[in-house]
Amino acid sequence: MTSPDNVDDLTKYQTYGHPLFGEPILNGRGHWASTETATTAPGHIEGALQAATRAAQAVVVRLATVI
Amino acid sequence: MNEVSRVVDVAVIGAGAAGLYAADLVRRAGHSVVVLEGRDRVGGRLLSVPAVGGTLDLGATWFWSNEAQVNEVVAAEGLVAFRQYLDGDAMFQNEQGAQRMQGNQVDAPSGRLVDGTQSITHALAARLGDGVIHLEAVVTTVSEVPEAPEVLAIATTCGQIWHARQLIVAVPPATAEARIDFGGALSEPVRSLAAETPVWMGNIVKVVAHYARPFWRNAGLAGAAFSYTGPMRELHDMSGPHGTPAAVFGFAQPGAATPLRPKPRSSVSSPRCLAVKQRSRRRYTSRTGEPNR
Numbered sequence: 001m002t003s004p005d006n007v008d009d010l011t012k013y014q015t016y017g018h019p020l021f022g023e024p025i026l027n028g029r030g031h032w033a034s035t036e037t038a039t040t041a042p043g044h045i046e047g048a049l050q051a052a053t054r055a056a057q058a059v060v061v062r063l064a065t066v067i
Numbered sequence: 068m069n070e071v072s073r074v075v076d077v078a079v080i081g082a083g084a085a086g087l088y089a090a091d092l093v094r095r096a097g098h099s100v101v102v103l104e105g106r107d108r109v110g111g112r113l114l115s116v117p118a119v120g121g122t123l124d125l126g127a128t129w130f131w132s133n134e135a136q137v138n139e140v141v142a143a144e145g146l147v148a149f150r151q152y153l154d155g156d157a158m159f160q161n162e163q164g165a166q167r168m169q170g171n172q173v174d175a176p177s178g179r180l181v182d183g184t185q186s187i188t189h190a191l192a193a194r195l196g197d198g199v200i201h202l203e204a205v206v207t208t209v210s211e212v213p214e215a216p217e218v219l220a221i222a223t224t225c226g227q228i229w230h231a232r233q234l235i236v237a238v239p240p241a242t243a244e245a246r247i248d249f250g251g252a253l254s255e256p257v258r259s260l261a262a263e264t265p266v267w268m269g270n271i272v273k274v275v276a277h278y279a280r281p282f283w284r285n286a287g288l289a290g291a292a293f294s295y296t297g298p299m300r301e302l303h304d305m306s307g308p309h310g311t312p313a314a315v316f317g318f319a320q321p322g323a324a325t326p327l328r329p330k331p332r333s334s335v336s337s338p339r340c341l342a343v344k345q346r347s348r349r350r351y352t353s354r355t356g357e358p359n360r
Binding site for chain 2: 013015016018020021023025026027029030031032033034035036037041042043044045046048049050051052053055056057059060062063
């Protein structure tokens with residue numbers, strides 16, 4: 001077994017950077033940050049840093065506003 | 068009960084480039100943070116190993132000049148970059164055999180790091196200081212805490228339970244969906260989206276052949292090739308600066324590369340060693356892989 005499970009998935013990159021990955025999960029307590037979730041350069045190291053920046057900014061905003 | 072419950076502002080799952088960079092940003096904003104990593108090392112899909120004369124990248128190889136954040140980290144950390152070798156002719160292979168092309172249409176200009184791309188995550192890990200990153204801490208469950216609704220409980224195989232106000236999931240979504248028990252709290256349609264999003268390079272094998280010298284360069288070849296017959300569909304020069312250490316790498320489908328062995332031929336130098344990195348079998352990258360480093 002591999003991930004993705006089949007060769008077809010290799011080209012199924014249209015979900016990379018999907019808008020839902022930019023939304024919080026777990027009732028606002030969770031945030032995605034892997035390169036697959038980046039809206040720029042997904043798959044690249046740059047994508048990892050971009051996704052991390054988005055997630056960290058969301059976390060900082062939440063910690064400032066949520067009790 | 069051996070469980071230790073610890074409280075932190077932010078928990079990060081995964082000590083790859085994304086997790087470490089996010090942790091550093093959170094720390095700089097004044098919040099306490101912990102990074103939980105399943106492997107016994109940082110870096111994730113960045114893995115650079117020592118070789119005679121330098122370093123070889125078994126994970127990601129390249130970055131590009133238009134990538135602002137990577138370039139910022141490289142500059143801030145004083146990492147030494149060099150240009151991907153492009154000179155010479157590429158090769159092409161089909162059923163009729165191998166042919167030399169005019170010029171190199173296989174490679175694009177890109178950047179490399181003398182100490183390998185993992186030096187990025189080593190540098191980011193150093194920013195975090197001691198006690199922040201927990202290795203071999205595989206996150207098993209993320210759950211609500213009835214008596215403390217302001218936090219999530221994050222349990223690891225280390226027997227620790229972290230209570231965090233915020234969580235950053237810095238592993239591939241498909242890996243998180245398959246391997247972490249969210250107790251049903253990862254709701255649709257996000258759960259399906261996560262499950263269906265391929266792990267980048269998750270089904271690709273990287274093969275690195277390390278040679279005594281970059282013999283192809285003397286023949287006016289770029290060390291680049293593409294092939295319609297495989298097992299590797301593309302090849303690139305992956306030598307260090309000035310050709311040391313000398314190496315070529317290729318991408319192959321899993322299975323295709325498993326039986327690969329160096330095949331010495333009179334016309335071709337034999338590699339010193341052949342490293343096969345099969346991410347599809349990597350437990351903490353893929354959904355169903357085997358335990359690994």
